[in-house]
Each structure stands twice: as structure tokens, then as C-alpha cells.
Amino acid sequence: MQKELQYVHMDKQARQISRAVTLKDVAAAAHVHVSTASRALNPATRGMVADDVVERVRMHARELGYRGDPLAASLRTGxxxxxxxxxxxxxxxxxxxxxxxxxxxxxxxxxxxxxxxxxxxxxxxxxxxxxxxxxxxxxxxxxxxxxxxxxxxxxxxxxxxxxxxxxxxxxxxxxxxxxDDVLGMKLSVDHLIELGHRRIAHLGGPQHISTGYLRRVGFEMAMENHGFPRDGLTMEFASAYTREAGHKAAKMILLKHPEATGIVAANDLLALGIYQALQELGRHCPGDVSVVGHNDMPFVDMVQPPLTTVRIGxxxxxxxxxxxxxxxxxxxxxxxxxxxxAPTLVERASTARPNHGIGMRS
Amino acid sequence: MQKELQYVHMDKQARQISRAVTLKDVAAAAHVHVSTASRALNPATRGMVADDVVERVRMHARELGYRGDPLAASLRTGxxxxxxxxxxxxxxxxxxxxxxxxxxxxxxxxxxxxxxxxxxxxxxxxxxxxxxxxxxxxxxxxxxxxxxxxxxxxxxxxxxxxxxxxxxxxxxxxxxxxxDDVLGMKLSVDHLIELGHRRIAHLGGPQHISTGYLRRVGFEMAMENHGFPRDGLTMEFASAYTREAGHKAAKMILLKHPEATGIVAANDLLALGIYQALQELGRHCPGDVSVVGHNDMPFVDMVQPPLTTVRIGxxxxxxxxxxxxxxxxxxxxxxxxxxxxAPTLVERASTARPNHGIGMRS
DNA sequence: CTGAAAGCGCTTACAG
DNA sequence: CTGAAAGCGCTTACAG
Known part of the structure; x- marks a missing residue:
């Protein structure tokens, strides 16, 4: 208590954030009422004031360095x-x-x-x-x-x-x-299909977020379009859009589905998690597994290998x-x-034709 | 004008951000004066009010969902x-x-x-x-x-x-x-020296910013410490802390001083610019040139090669x-x-012993 | 311990 | 076109 009072006291002597000039000062200098000064300075109400008065007020405002008080204005106007x-x-x-x-x-x-x-x-x-x-x-x-x-x-x-x-x-x-998250996934899937991949998995994001949800749906739709029924698809979901969560989910995919030759991630961070998982398992990208990200976030062109990803404006x-x-x-x-x-696909080095020796086995 | 008035009008009918309950409401409900309510609710002044009154006011405040108005308070208190x-x-x-x-x-x-x-x-x-x-x-x-x-x-x-x-x-x-920017550079330089480098250049940052300035000074001091006089040092400066500016300055260094086997950058972004320049010139990191960054910013461990850099807390x-x-x-x-x-050095793969066939000449 | 009043700096109906 | 007044929602000397 005592301490607080002391602070308050110190405040009073030290605090001097010199925000001096108010509308009142300007009005006094221009010899008009504060309400007139207010109108003259506000573009929306300037029309109500005589031109010469406007000029006078503005001049004094400029001279005094009047800055207005947004706080007071907000309190009044809402x-x-x-x-x-x-x-x-x-x-x-x-x-x-x-x-x-x-x-x-x-x-x-x-x-x-x-x-x-x-x-x-x-x-x-x-x-x-x-x-x-x-x-x-x-x-x-x-x-x-x-x-x-x-x-x-x-x-x-x-x-x-x-x-x-x-x-x-x-x-x-x-x-x-x-x-367009659905379109983004179509771009990704079509790209892998075109390269010759058939065993394509999805590393999904959180399903309570639209990006995670719609990219998953987009993946399903795109795959279905190429003749892969929904209920046969390989998907794992990360609990968050982080490298760590991606890493964890990627391991699940790679361990449970070693036959997958391509993974489409819901996001770049997740894709980087795949890189990490691949490295730990001694597998290579794109040699063993192609990876597609989503977002084309900064630096993703400088990782090894440079990430193929969906660019969003x-x-x-x-x-x-x-x-x-x-x-x-x-x-x-x-x-x-x-x-x-509409997003676009940026093809970099993380996607390539699948290694047929391994990839094509049923 | 007319248009603006129209908006104002629409505002009035639509705007209803229902921020209803004020201190006045609470005071009325608790049957006290608004000033008493204010004191009861503010921890710093609560002591001035009888305990039972405080309780009553707080209860009503809670019930009414009183949230206070920071704007009004600020206007009053400054x-x-x-x-x-x-x-x-x-x-x-x-x-x-x-x-x-x-x-x-x-x-x-x-x-x-x-x-x-x-x-x-x-x-x-x-x-x-x-x-x-x-x-x-x-x-x-x-x-x-x-x-x-x-x-x-x-x-x-x-x-x-x-x-x-x-x-x-x-x-x-x-x-x-x-x-400690000077220390950070000492760490970087000592590391390269220890690996056997002697031709070490500095890619500096903007000199009007302390980090750019002090890291340059730190570089000079560290080199001097190892017997390299200041006026013989190779330094180029980037105009900004960006990959692009780093790329440009790096090219200057690499072209004018092909004998350099190590470059200490003032910052990671600049170091990434060096990577880019090296690649364009067909030279390799760390095979031909070792690179040290500064900051250990996110993702710098995933670029190729993973960047040796100074970690800052x-x-x-x-x-x-x-x-x-x-x-x-x-x-x-x-x-x-x-x-x-105090920063620390994180050794990764962008630094190695210099290639003696080239690096040690003159 | 509590109330009544002033005031932070604006804006805006209300008159004239 | 301009002035006088009220009020946005608070806090805080000032009395009692």
C-alpha cells in the first residue's frame, strides 16, 4: 500500500509526457469557440465553417503543433x-x-x-x-x-x-x-500422379481448422478423381501446424505405409517434419519419397531439397x-x-518420378 | 458530402456494439455513488471502502458483466x-x-x-x-x-x-x-581460425545500426587478435539485412577476393545471400568457402548446408x-x-577445414 | 468511509 | 455559419 502510494507520488513529479496543446488552445488562438475549431479541423464537418475561419483555425493548429486526441474523440464518438x-x-x-x-x-x-x-x-x-x-x-x-x-x-x-x-x-x-484449398490439393495430387506416383499419402493438418479440413477433402476428391476410392486412402493428421507435429505424423505414415512414394502435406511446416522423419529413417527425398508442401513460405526454397509446394497469394x-x-x-x-x-503449384526438387524398383509394387 | 452523411446515418441505425454496462449501472445496482463503486473495483483504492460495500459492488459488477472502460480511464488518468x-x-x-x-x-x-x-x-x-x-x-x-x-x-x-x-x-x-555482438564475432572468427582458415572475409550489415557496426568492429578486433592487421582485412557491406543485399555484397567479395576461404556474415539472411552467390559462381560451401551466420534464426538448420551461426537468446x-x-x-x-x-556458437555444416589446394596460397 | 463535483479532450445535437 | 451546453465513462482531490 505504502509502496503503491509512493509510486503514485513519483509518478506525479516525473510524469510529464508533455502532450500540451488541445483543441481549446487552438480555439483560443484563433479566437473561435472550441466547437468551431473542432468542425474546422475535421474534414467531414469542415463544410459547415466559413472558409476564412477554417484557414485561420488550421493555421493556428499547425503553428501550435496540434495533434488531436484520438482517445477523447473515441470516447465521444464510439x-x-x-x-x-x-x-x-x-x-x-x-x-x-x-x-x-x-x-x-x-x-x-x-x-x-x-x-x-x-x-x-x-x-x-x-x-x-x-x-x-x-x-x-x-x-x-x-x-x-x-x-x-x-x-x-x-x-x-x-x-x-x-x-x-x-x-x-x-x-x-x-x-x-x-x-482455394481444395484446388491447391488437386494441383498437388495431379502433379504427383503425372510424375507416375500411385501410392500417395496425405499428411493432414488439424481438422477443426478450415485449411486442415478442406485440404484433406481436396486430397480425397483429387485422389478419387484418379480412381482411388476414398476409403482406401492413406492419411495421418498432425495435431498442429508445427514441424514437430508433422514429424510425428510423418513417422506414422512412413512406418505403417513404407510403400508410399509420395506424401502431400497440408502445410510447409508439416512437410519439413516429413524431411526430418525421412532422414531419421534413412530414406531420401525425392529418391524414395516425393514431398509436396502448402503455402510456399519464406526459406522453403532454400531447404534441402527445395520444396515443391502450393503458392498462395x-x-x-x-x-x-x-x-x-x-x-x-x-x-x-x-x-x-x-x-x-486460386493458388498455383511451384515445382521444385522435392518431387520426382517414383523409384520404380520399390514404388510400383502393390 | 451527401454520401458521407448517408454513411453516418447507416451507422446510427446499425451500430449497436452493445457495450452497455457502465460504472453508473453498477453503482445504481449496489446503491452507492459511482465514485464509491470506482474505488471498490480498483485494487489500489479498494482499501478506502468498507469491506461489505466492496463485496456488494463487486458482486453486482460480476452479475452485470461490468468490464470497465479503459478508454475513459486513460483519458482521466493519462x-x-x-x-x-x-x-x-x-x-x-x-x-x-x-x-x-x-x-x-x-x-x-x-x-x-x-x-x-x-x-x-x-x-x-x-x-x-x-x-x-x-x-x-x-x-x-x-x-x-x-x-x-x-x-x-x-x-x-x-x-x-x-x-x-x-x-x-x-x-x-x-x-x-x-x-554481445563483439563477442559473437569473436566466436565466429576463432572458430574459422581454429579450423585452419587464414583468408577470412566479413560480409557486414548496415553500419548505422549497432548490430552491423559492432559486429564489424568485433570482426576487426578478433582478426587483429590473430595477427591480421585491420587495414588488410576484406570486408563488404550489405545495404540492408536482406538475402538480396547479402547476395550482392557476397558477389563482390567472391569476385574480388577469390582467395577467401571463409566468410563471416553479420546475419543469417546475409549468409543465405552468400549461399546464393556461391551457387551462381559454381563454388561450394563448405568445400570452397566456409560460411558463418549470426542469429540462428528459424529454418537455418534446414538449409543446405545447415548453417553454422551465432545463437542469441x-x-x-x-x-x-x-x-x-x-x-x-x-x-x-x-x-x-x-x-x-552472451551468445554462443552453433556449429553446423557450413564450416569445415579449408581446401588447402586453393586456400593457403599467398 | 462515502458522496458530490470537477474534469480528462473531444464531438454534436440544439439554438440562433 | 457560429456559440453554448451536454455528455462519452471514468478517477480523484475536496468535504464531511
């Missing part, structure tokens, strides 16, 4: 020009270009972006969202959504505009900008997500809309 | 429990563990963190900082500092508590948590930076302090 962005793991370089694209659009519209590492715990995510709402964010972009996401629910209930990016929900309750995805949010923020009464980007 | 963190490039995975460490400490102290990609343009950085100050951040952690940084200047002038992380200034105007660095900031925020009157972490 708006903040702030957009919150939630990512599941800021350490994942995958999200950087998405964030870049989001920023580009939002900044151009005058919005300022707060990105938060939301982690994967649901309660923490909800708390975080509440904190952001408390800060009056005008809207939220979620890169964290599961196929049935409680945060989405929460925001919908509280009527906070949201947009999903990269991951969508099972039921389209919110606009989303995503990659992540930056563009961010751009589209931001555009969708701007529409929401304007409450434009348009139909709910999703943006689905 | 404090926000918000800390801004500026990184030069959120896409660089290097910063993730730093951010993780910062968050861990700050969250535990009740602070909420806003991380912003500050880019490299000075004006934009200053604007960003002003925006954050306008939002009443209590302090700032900068991972962006140059050796003489205008943002640091700006914050110092406005008396905003700051701490530097990863990069320090030339004159210690603000507390910093950094790695990035997470710990973030932790220490956050601790320094907490000290600043409390205005504890202690001496200015820097935390300098």
Missing part, C-alpha cells in the same frame, strides 16, 4: 479508426505478407492496425477480443478462426464487424478471404480481407461475400 | 497500461521470440502490448510513435533503433519511457537489452527488455542499465 488483427502465431512468417496486405489497404483508408498474437487458447482469445472492443476497435480481422469459432460468435453477438482471413468457418457467418489475401472489412465498416448493404484466391 | 513495441520488419522471424519474451513479462505485470511494424522510413516511424503516444501508451520498446536514432530523441524529449532491444544507440541515452533478450521497461515505468531511480547477453 469510433476509433482502429482495426484489430488476430493471428494464431506471430512467429509464423506465413502471416507477415497477410499483415502487409491488410496494412496497405487499411492505412490508405485512414485506419490504424493493432495486430495481436492471440495464441490458441479460447479463453485468452475471448479476453483479448474484449480488450480490443473495450478499446473501441471499429472492426476485427481474424486469422485465427476454427471451423466453428467462438470468437466469431462473440463478435457477431456484440455486433462487431469482422472478416476472416486464411481460415474460414464451416458455416459462412462472416465474410472471408481465403485460398498471401499478400493479396490480406488485401482482400481488408477490403471486405472496409465494406463492413461502411455497413454497405451488400450480400455477404467471400473472396477465394 | 495512463493506459499499454506498451508499444516497434519492430523494423514483422516478417523477420527473428523478432518473434523477442516479442514472446516481452509479452510474457509485460502481461504478467498487467500491461497489454501493441506491436507495430515501423518500417524503415523515419517520418513514418515518428508518426507512428506520435499515434501511440496519442493513445497514451505508458512506454515503448524499440527494436528499430539506429546508432543515433531520431525516434529515441523524440521520445526522450517528450519524456516517454523507452527501452531498446536487439539494437542499441552509440551513446547510451536509453536502457537496452542486446546481445532472443526470447531472453525480450524478457530483459520488458524488465527494464517495467523499471522505467515505475520510475525507479536506479542507474541507467544495459543488459548484454
Amino acid at each position: 469510433r476509433s479508426m482502429l482495426v484489430g488483427v488476430l493471428v494464431p502465431d506471430i512467429a509464423n512468417p506465413l502471416f507477415s505478407p497477410i499483415l502487409g496486405g491488410i496494412n496497405e489497404i487499411l492505412n490508405a483508408q485512414g485506419y490504424y492496425t493493432i495486430v495481436s498474437d492471440a495464441g490458441t487458447e479460447q479463453d485468452a482469445q475471448l479476453d483479448l477480443v474484449d480488450a480490443l472492443i473495450g478499446r473501441r476497435v471499429d472492426g476485427l480481422i481474424l486469422a485465427t478462426a476454427s471451423r466453428n469459432d467462438p470468437v466469431v460468435n462473440h463478435c457477431l453477438e456484440r455486433n462487431v464487424p469482422i472478416v476472416l482471413v486464411n481460415r474460414s468457418e464451416a458455416t459462412q457467418r462472416a465474410p472471408a478471404a481465403v485460398s 498471401h499478400r493479396e489475401m490480406g488485401v482482400e480481407a481488408a477490403r471486405l472489412l472496409v465494406r463492413e465498416l461502411r455497413r454497405e448493404t451488400a450480400a455477404r461475400m467471400n473472396v477465394v484466391l | 495512463r493506459s497500461m499499454l506498451v508499444g513495441v516497434l519492430v523494423p520488419d514483422i516478417a523477420n522471424p527473428l523478432f518473434s521470440p523477442i516479442l514472446g519474451g516481452i509479452n510474457e513479462i509485460l502481461n504478467a505485470q498487467g500491461y497489454y502490448t501493441i506491436v507495430s511494424d515501423a518500417g524503415t522510413e523515419q517520418d513514418a516511424q515518428l508518426d507512428l510513435v506520435d499515434a501511440l503516444i496519442g493513445r497514451r501508451v505508458d512506454g515503448l520498446i524499440l527494436a528499430t533503433a539506429s546508432r543515433n536514432d531520431p525516434v529515441v530523441n523524440h521520445c526522450l524529449e517528450r519524456n516517454v519511457p523507452i527501452v531498446l532491444v536487439n539494437r542499441s544507440e552509440a551513446t547510451q541515452r536509453a536502457p537496452a537489452a542486446v546481445s 532472443h526470447r531472453e533478450m525480450g524478457v530483459e527488455a520488458a524488465r527494464l521497461l517495467v523499471r522505467e515505468l515505475r520510475r525507479e531511480t536506479a542507474a541507467r542499465m544495459n543488459v548484454v547477453l
Whole structure:
């Protein structure tokens, strides 16, 4: 107690973040009422003020170095020009270009972006969202959504505009900008088939996330298309999109299905886990097993062997997500809309014709 | 104009972010004055209120789902429990563990963190900082500092508590948590010397940033220590910490100094640029040239060849930076302090004994 | 220990 | 076109 009081005291003497000039100062200098000064400075209300007055006010504002107080404005208006962005793991370089694209659009519209590492715990995510709402964010972009996401629910209930990016929900309750995950898997599978592979396995991602789910479905559909019935397919699932989880699941595949000559992973990190597993088992890529990733994340072209993977326009995805949010923020009464980007395949050295001596045996 | 008014109108009918319950509501429910309710709910002032009243207020607050309004509180107190963190490039995975460490400490102290990609343009950085100050951040952690940084200047002038992380200034105007860059280079050089290298070049980083500058100095000192005079050293400098800039500078070294058998890079990204240059020139690592990186960033163990590099405790660095900031925020009157972490060398496959047929000439 | 009042810095109906 | 007033939701000296 005593200690706290002491701090408070020290605060008072030391704290001097000199944010001096207020609207009142500007108004006094320009000899107008504070309300007139406010109108003159705000582009949206500037029209209500006589031109010469506007000029005078702006001049004094400039001279005094007036910066406004977004906090006070937000308290009054309920708006903040702030957009919150939630990512599941800021350490994942995958999200950087998405964030870049989001920023580009939002900044151009005058919005300022707060990105938060939301982690994967649901309660923490909800708390975080509440904190952001408390800060009056005008809207939220979620890169964290599961196929049935409680945060989405929460925001919908509280009527906070949201947009999903990269991951969508099972039921389209919110606009989303995503990659065509099914198409991505078709590209991957077709590529291996074309190289001559027939024993193709899938290393899937978490099934409660759209990317994991849809890529699995896409794998099944593509394989079925080539005459491989769904119930005969080899699939293992990683519990998370990490190298470690990928490594573990990859071992299962390689041990239980040594006949597989190709593995299509739901994500690059998972693919790197396959590399690790192959190495431990003394098997080679692409000599023994071809590997396809997904995302084309940074550095994946420099690993050994350079990874064949599905390239997604992540930056563009961010751009589209931001555009969708701007529409929401304007409450434009348009139909709910999703943006689905078409990915492409990047062929590198982790895929090759199967080794027939081994691969073709039934 | 008309259009804008229309939006405003739509806003009014649609906007219903139902942030209902205020302190007033709680006070009414508990039959106390709003000021009493405020005191009862705030741990720091709770002692001023009778225990039973505290209980009653808290109960009603809980029942009503009262969440408080940080914005209003900040406007009144000037404090926000918000800390801004500026990184030069959120896409660089290097910063993730730093951010993780910062968050861990700050969250535990009740602070909420806003991380912003500050880019490299000075004006934009200053604007960003002003925006954050306008939002009443209590302090700032900068991972962006140059050796003489205008943002640091700006914050110092406005008396905003700051701490530097990863990069320090030339004159210690603000507390910093950094790695011992000079030691890191000594580790790298000693390692190559021990392997038998004598023709060792340095691929340096930007010299206006402490890491680039100090690693260069560290290289010079370490080489001098082994009997190589400073003015005879081979050094090229990359204009930025990117693979591309590294690639360009690496070519200069390799073309102008084909006799070099080892290159010590100021950073892993730069080292990857060397890989690229070597490949283009048909030379091999480590067969022809050994390469040492700096940072041990993610995935650098999976490139070909796995990179020998200097490992920095990035997470710990973030932790220490956050601790320094907490000290600043409390205005504890202690001496200015820097935390300098000792790095370690991680030997992988990019370094080997030099090829004597070529390397030892003149 | 509690209440009444002022005020943080804005914006915006309401008058004129 | 401009001013005066109210109020966003809090915190905190000031009285009692």
C-alpha cells in the first residue's frame, strides 16, 4: 500500500509526457469557440465553417503543433479508426505478407492496425477480443478462426464487424478471404500422379481448422478423381501446424505405409517434419519419397531439397480481407461475400518420378 | 458530402456494439455513488471502502458483466497500461521470440502490448510513435533503433519511457537489452581460425545500426587478435539485412577476393545471400568457402548446408527488455542499465577445414 | 468511509 | 455559419 502510494507520488513529479496543446488552445488562438475549431479541423464537418475561419483555425493548429486526441474523440464518438488483427502465431512468417496486405489497404483508408498474437487458447482469445472492443476497435480481422469459432460468435453477438482471413468457418457467418484449398490439393495430387506416383499419402493438418479440413477433402476428391476410392486412402493428421507435429505424423505414415512414394502435406511446416522423419529413417527425398508442401513460405526454397509446394497469394489475401472489412465498416448493404484466391503449384526438387524398383509394387 | 452523411446515418441505425454496462449501472445496482463503486473495483483504492460495500459492488459488477472502460480511464488518468513495441520488419522471424519474451513479462505485470511494424522510413516511424503516444501508451520498446536514432530523441524529449532491444544507440541515452555482438564475432572468427582458415572475409550489415557496426568492429578486433592487421582485412557491406543485399555484397567479395576461404556474415539472411552467390559462381560451401551466420534464426538448420551461426537468446533478450521497461515505468531511480547477453556458437555444416589446394596460397 | 463535483479532450445535437 | 451546453465513462482531490 505504502509502496503503491509512493509510486503514485513519483509518478506525479516525473510524469510529464508533455502532450500540451488541445483543441481549446487552438480555439483560443484563433479566437473561435472550441466547437468551431473542432468542425474546422475535421474534414467531414469542415463544410459547415466559413472558409476564412477554417484557414485561420488550421493555421493556428499547425503553428501550435496540434495533434488531436484520438482517445477523447473515441470516447465521444464510439469510433476509433482502429482495426484489430488476430493471428494464431506471430512467429509464423506465413502471416507477415497477410499483415502487409491488410496494412496497405487499411492505412490508405485512414485506419490504424493493432495486430495481436492471440495464441490458441479460447479463453485468452475471448479476453483479448474484449480488450480490443473495450478499446473501441471499429472492426476485427481474424486469422485465427476454427471451423466453428467462438470468437466469431462473440463478435457477431456484440455486433462487431469482422472478416476472416486464411481460415474460414464451416458455416459462412462472416465474410472471408481465403485460398482455394481444395484446388491447391488437386494441383498437388495431379502433379504427383503425372510424375507416375500411385501410392500417395496425405499428411493432414488439424481438422477443426478450415485449411486442415478442406485440404484433406481436396486430397480425397483429387485422389478419387484418379480412381482411388476414398476409403482406401492413406492419411495421418498432425495435431498442429508445427514441424514437430508433422514429424510425428510423418513417422506414422512412413512406418505403417513404407510403400508410399509420395506424401502431400497440408502445410510447409508439416512437410519439413516429413524431411526430418525421412532422414531419421534413412530414406531420401525425392529418391524414395516425393514431398509436396502448402503455402510456399519464406526459406522453403532454400531447404534441402527445395520444396515443391502450393503458392498462395498471401499478400493479396490480406488485401482482400481488408477490403471486405472496409465494406463492413461502411455497413454497405451488400450480400455477404467471400473472396477465394486460386493458388498455383511451384515445382521444385522435392518431387520426382517414383523409384520404380520399390514404388510400383502393390 | 451527401454520401458521407448517408454513411453516418447507416451507422446510427446499425451500430449497436452493445457495450452497455457502465460504472453508473453498477453503482445504481449496489446503491452507492459511482465514485464509491470506482474505488471498490480498483485494487489500489479498494482499501478506502468498507469491506461489505466492496463485496456488494463487486458482486453486482460480476452479475452485470461490468468490464470497465479503459478508454475513459486513460483519458482521466493519462495512463493506459499499454506498451508499444516497434519492430523494423514483422516478417523477420527473428523478432518473434523477442516479442514472446516481452509479452510474457509485460502481461504478467498487467500491461497489454501493441506491436507495430515501423518500417524503415523515419517520418513514418515518428508518426507512428506520435499515434501511440496519442493513445497514451505508458512506454515503448524499440527494436528499430539506429546508432543515433531520431525516434529515441523524440521520445526522450517528450519524456516517454523507452527501452531498446536487439539494437542499441552509440551513446547510451536509453536502457537496452542486446546481445554481445563483439563477442559473437569473436566466436565466429576463432572458430574459422581454429579450423585452419587464414583468408577470412566479413560480409557486414548496415553500419548505422549497432548490430552491423559492432559486429564489424568485433570482426576487426578478433582478426587483429590473430595477427591480421585491420587495414588488410576484406570486408563488404550489405545495404540492408536482406538475402538480396547479402547476395550482392557476397558477389563482390567472391569476385574480388577469390582467395577467401571463409566468410563471416553479420546475419543469417546475409549468409543465405552468400549461399546464393556461391551457387551462381559454381563454388561450394563448405568445400570452397566456409560460411558463418549470426542469429540462428528459424529454418537455418534446414538449409543446405545447415548453417553454422551465432545463437542469441532472443526470447531472453525480450524478457530483459520488458524488465527494464517495467523499471522505467515505475520510475525507479536506479542507474541507467544495459543488459548484454552472451551468445554462443552453433556449429553446423557450413564450416569445415579449408581446401588447402586453393586456400593457403599467398 | 462515502458522496458530490470537477474534469480528462473531444464531438454534436440544439439554438440562433 | 457560429456559440453554448451536454455528455462519452471514468478517477480523484475536496468535504464531511
